Amino acid sequence: MKTLIISVDLGEPDYQAHADEFVMLAKGAGAEIVASIVARRARPDAAHFIGSGKLEEAILVADEAGAEIVLFDQPLTPAQQRNLERGFERRVVDRVALILDIFALRAKSHEGKLQVELAQLQHLSTRLTRMWSHLERQRGGIGMRGPGEAQLEMDRRMIGDKVRLLRERLARVQRQRTTQRRSRSRSSTLSVSLVGYTNAGKSTLFNALTRADAYAADQLFATLDTTTRRVWIEGAGQVVVSDTVGFIRDLPPTLIAAFRATLEETVQADLLLHVVDASSPQRDEQIAEVNKVLADIGADDIPHILVYNKIDAAGYEPRVERNEHGTIARVFVSALGRLGLDGLRGAIVESGQIAGNNAFTIENVQS
Ligand SMILES: Nc1nc2c(ncn2[C@@H]2O[C@H](COP(=O)(O)OP(=O)(O)OP(=O)(O)O)[C@@H](O)[C@H]2O)c(=O)[nH]1
Numbered sequence: 001m002k003t004l005i006i007s008v009d010l011g012e013p014d015y016q017a018h019a020d021e022f023v024m025l026a027k028g029a030g031a032e033i034v035a036s037i038v039a040r041r042a043r044p045d046a047a048h049f050i051g052s053g054k055l056e057e058a059i060l061v062a063d064e065a066g067a068e069i070v071l072f073d074q075p076l077t078p079a080q081q082r083n084l085e086r087g088f089e090r091r092v093v094d095r096v097a098l099i100l101d102i103f104a105l106r107a108k109s110h111e112g113k114l115q116v117e118l119a120q121l122q123h124l125s126t127r128l129t130r131m132w133s134h135l136e137r138q139r140g141g142i143g144m145r146g147p148g149e150a151q152l153e154m155d156r157r158m159i160g161d162k163v164r165l166l167r168e169r170l171a172r173v174q175r176q177r178t179t180q181r182r183s184r185s186r187s188s189t190l191s192v193s194l195v196g197y198t199n200a201g202k203s204t205l206f207n208a209l210t211r212a213d214a215y216a217a218d219q220l221f222a223t224l225d226t227t228t229r230r231v232w233i234e235g236a237g238q239v240v241v242s243d244t245v246g247f248i249r250d251l252p253p254t255l256i257a258a259f260r261a262t263l264e265e266t267v268q269a270d271l272l273l274h275v276v277d278a279s280s281p282q283r284d285e286q287i288a289e290v291n292k293v294l295a296d297i298g299a300d301d302i303p304h305i306l307v308y309n310k311i312d313a314a315g316y317e318p319r320v321e322r323n324e325h326g327t328i329a330r331v332f333v334s335a336l337g338r339l340g341l342d343g344l345r346g347a348i349v350e351s352g353q354i355a356g357n358n359a360f361t362i363e364n365v366q367s
C-alpha cells in the first residue's frame with residue numbers, strides 16, 4: 001500500500017535511529033513508502049501533533065505521491081488522529097496501531113492471535129469511549145440523539161462483548177498451557193528462553209542452536225508452540241529452548257497486558273539468554289529497554305547471560321566474559337556465521353548447573 005511516513009524530530013539525540021527503526025516497522029507491515037516528511041518541533045501540537053503549516057505541506061506531498069495511507073511515527077491521541085484523518089482524507093495509523101498491526105500479521109498460534117485481537121480491540125475501545133464522552137456532554141441538545149449516537153452505543157456494546165468473549169477463550173487456552181508447563185517442569189530438564197530486542201537475532205540463534213541437534217525428538221513437544229524445541233547439549237542433557245517475541249521501545253501497554261501470559265512463560269525459564277545486536281549503535285538503549293520489560297513481568301531475578309550477537313558485523317572475536325565473581329556475564333557470538341556457539345553451549349551448561357540445581361531442589365522439596 002502506497003504510504004506517506006511522517007516522523008517528528010522532537011530534538012532527541014538519537015532521533016535518526018528512532019526514525020530508521022520506524023521505517024523498518026513500516027516495511028515490516030508491508031508498507032510501500034512513496035514519500036516521507038520530517039517535522040521538527042519543540043513539543044507536540046495538541047490538535048495535530050505537527051503544526052498546521054506542516055500539515056498543509058504534508059497533504060500536498062501525500063496527494064502528489066499518491067499515498068493511500070499515512071503512518072505517523074508517534075503515539076497519537078484519539079483527537080489528533082481524528083483531526084489528521086480529516087485533513088488528509090486518508091487513514092492515519094500511529095506507532096501503537098502499527099506495532100499492533102505487525103503483531104497481528106505475525107501471530108501464528110491460536111493464543112497469539114487471540115492476544116493481539118484483544119489488544120487491538122482495547123486500543124480501539126479507548127478511542128470510541130473518548131469520542132463518546134465528547135458527545136455525552138452535548139446530550140439532550142436538540143438534534144443530538146440521532147443515529148450517530150445509537151451507532152456509537154452499538155459499536156461500544158459490540159466491542160465490549162467481543163472483549164469479554166476473547167478474555168474467556170484466552171483464559172481457557174492459558175489454563176491448558178499451564179498444565180503443559182507443569183508436566184514439563186516436573187521433568188528436570190533445563191529450560192532456556194531467548195529474549196531480546198526485536199531483530200537482535202534470537203530466531204537465527206534459536207535455529208543455529210537447535211538445528212545443530214536436529215535429530216532430537218521434536219514430536220515430544222508437538223503440543224507446544226512451534227517456538228519451543230528440545231535439544232541435547234553435551235554436559236546439560238536435554239534442554240528446552242524457547243524463542244520468544246521480540247521487545248521494542250514503546251511496546252503498547254495494551255499489548256504487554258494482552259501478552260502477559262506468553263511473556264510470563266519467560267519467567268518460568270531457568271536461564272535467560274538476552275540476545276543483543278552488538279553491531280547496533282543503539283545496543284545499550286536496547287538492553288535497557290529489554291531489562292525494563294523483564295522487570296515489568298517479574299523476570300529480572302532469573303539468571304541471565306548477555307549474548308552479544310552479530311560479532312561478524314561488529315568486528316569482535318568470539319569470547320566468553322566473566323564478571324568479578326567469576327560468573328559468565330557475556331558471550332560473543334555470530335548466529336549467522338556460526339561463530340562462538342560452542343562457547344555459548346558451554347555457558348549454558350555452566351549457568352544451567354547453577355540455575356538447574358536450584359530448580360531441582362525446589363522440586364524435591366515440593367514432592
Ligand atoms: N550479520 C549478522 N546478522 C545476523 C546475525 N544473526 C542474525 N542476523 C540477522 O539479523 C536479522 C534479524 O534476525 P532474527 O533472528 O529474525 O532476529 P529476532 O531477534 O528473532 O527478531 P524478532 O523476531 O523480530 O524479534 C536477520 O536479517 C538475520 O539474518 C549475525 O550473527 N550476524
Ligand SMILES: [Mg+2]
Pocket residue numbers: 202203204243244246
Ligand atoms: Mg524472531
